[in-house]
Amino acid sequence: MMEQRVHDRGGWPDAGLIDRAEHTYSMWEKRTDAIRGLLGAKHIIRTDELRRAVESIETAKYERLSYYERWLVAVEALLVEKGFLTHQEVDRKMEEWQTCER
Amino acid sequence: MAAKFQPGDTVRIRVGSPPGHFRTPAYVQGKTGVVEALHGAFPNPESLAHGGDGLPKQFLYLVRFDQTSVWPQYPTTLQDKLLIDIYEHWLEPA
Amino acid sequence: MDHADHELAHDRHAPIEDREELTYYERRTWAIQALLVEKGVITADEVRQQIETVDARTPADGAKVVARAWVDLAFKARLLHDAKAAVTELGFDSGESPVLVAVENTPKVHNVVVCTLCSCYPRALLGLPPDWYKSLSYRSRAVVDPRGVLQEFGLELEPDVEVRVYDSSADMRYLVIPERPPGTEHMSEAELASLVTRDSMIGVTKPRAPEQLADLKAAAPA
Numbered sequence: 001m002m003e004q005r006v007h008d009r010g011g012w013p014d015a016g017l018i019d020r021a022e023h024t025y026s027m028w029e030k031r032t033d034a035i036r037g038l039l040g041a042k043h044i045i046r047t048d049e050l051r052r053a054v055e056s057i058e059t060a061k062y063e064r065l066s067y068y069e070r071w072l073v074a075v076e077a078l079l080v081e082k083g084f085l086t087h088q089e090v091d092r093k094m095e096e097w098q099t100c101e102r
Numbered sequence: 103m104a105a106k107f108q109p110g111d112t113v114r115i116r117v118g119s120p121p122g123h124f125r126t127p128a129y130v131q132g133k134t135g136v137v138e139a140l141h142g143a144f145p146n147p148e149s150l151a152h153g154g155d156g157l158p159k160q161f162l163y164l165v166r167f168d169q170t171s172v173w174p175q176y177p178t179t180l181q182d183k184l185l186i187d188i189y190e191h192w193l194e195p196a
Numbered sequence: 197m198d199h200a201d202h203e204l205a206h207d208r209h210a211p212i213e214d215r216e217e218l219t220y221y222e223r224r225t226w227a228i229q230a231l232l233v234e235k236g237v238i239t240a241d242e243v244r245q246q247i248e249t250v251d252a253r254t255p256a257d258g259a260k261v262v263a264r265a266w267v268d269l270a271f272k273a274r275l276l277h278d279a280k281a282a283v284t285e286l287g288f289d290s291g292e293s294p295v296l297v298a299v300e301n302t303p304k305v306h307n308v309v310v311c312t313l314c315s316c317y318p319r320a321l322l323g324l325p326p327d328w329y330k331s332l333s334y335r336s337r338a339v340v341d342p343r344g345v346l347q348e349f350g351l352e353l354e355p356d357v358e359v360r361v362y363d364s365s366a367d368m369r370y371l372v373i374p375e376r377p378p379g380t381e382h383m384s385e386a387e388l389a390s391l392v393t394r395d396s397m398i399g400v401t402k403p404r405a406p407e408q409l410a411d412l413k414a415a416a417p418a
Contacts, residue, residue, distance in 0.1 A: 008127050008129075008312070009312050009313070009335040010339045010340070011339060011340040016333050018328050018334050019328060021327070022327050030251070031226075031229060032225050033247075035238065037250065038238050039238075046150050048147045049151055051147075052122070054314065055123060090227050090228055093228075093231055094223050094224060141295070144366065147366070162368075180343075182359040183361070184360075185361065186363040187365045188365070188366075
């Protein structure tokens with residue numbers, strides 16, 4: 001019996017009722033979507049690469065993260081893989097903002 | 103290069119778990135269905151996902167299954183169907 | 197609106213008090229955008245434009261296509277044969293890839309669409325998908341228990357109706373053309389479009405009935 005990968009959900013057991021509540025997309029989610037779209041339009045990241053990167057997220061994390069959180073993790077991983085930035089640069093940029101004064 | 107299958111052909115989905123990215127879900131692997139349509143030739147996602155050029159393009163088929171042949175518990179009184187797009191290299195004649 | 201819009205307009209950092217409230221992923225998104233802009237990969241303007249483009253796409257676009265198919269059977273035939281070409285007639289751009297495919301509901305056939313592997317969805321005509329469409333439970337159950345899923349959405353189908361589930365596993369994006377509700381012969385194309393809900397074009401529900409339209413108008417915000 002082959003191992004079923006975490007993203008391969010068709011017929012996954014104990015799936016439960018569908019939560020039909022909808023949330024309005026927040027600005028960061030739209031931003032993540034936009035960045036992904038732009039990188040695709042500029043042929044920097046292909047849709048198939050993004051899917052592969054999302055599918056590579058460790059199982060527990062995949063199931064815990066929200067949809068756009070998964071996409072952000074995947075986009076960052078691909079940008080690092082392709083040499084556009086490093087995780088450390090992103091960490092440093094985030095820290096910069098924590099300490100930056102207006 | 104001609105398409106190997108045409109609408110009406112009975113096909114079986116190959117079983118496999120390649121190490122990289124692929125788009126054939128586990129739940130249809132090993133199942134037998136009928137080609138509903140030929141969509142044309144498309145770049146291969148298994149190559150594109152890892153920085154490849156996706157060539158050679160693969161013929162992409164819409165394959166139709168009786169739900170009762172996909173799921174053991176599916177009520178046999180129902181005529182419901184499952185349709186999914188599968189690349190040619192995942193199909194064999196049945 | 198909120199501070200994020202302010203940032204979009206002026207492209208500078210958020211005030212420090214707002215910034216602390218952002219979640220980890222919100223801040224990481226900002227950091228990645230800032231770095232990509234600094235490195236000349238994208239511009240803030242492009243991000244803004246892209247957000248606007250995506251925001252502008254709503255299910256009303258798909259509804260117009262369906263309403264046209266209801267009133268013009270020759271259009272419907274073209275739509276079912278080549279959806280990309282047909283929607284272009286109405287001024288919509290479904291894009292080179294992925295490929296839009298229309299599937300028709302009839303009294304004996306009911307179609308429903310899912311993407312079990314991720315979240316493929318006809319965004320060009322419907323906008324962004326609802327959360328539930330991307331949920332692990334929908335992705336799991338739509339293929340194995342479509343009638344159970346439809347029941348959750350309030351739709352019961354007779355056993356002699358064939359339920360056809362499309363799993364969008366590749367380059368095609370499936371759009372359901374629901375059945376035209378009875379008692380709508382007198383309605384204009386625009387009125388018909390207002391019956392067509394996003395969920396009916398995914399296939400988890402049927403369109404609104406004409407009676408429900410009156411209720412909607414009464415409830416509409418000023």
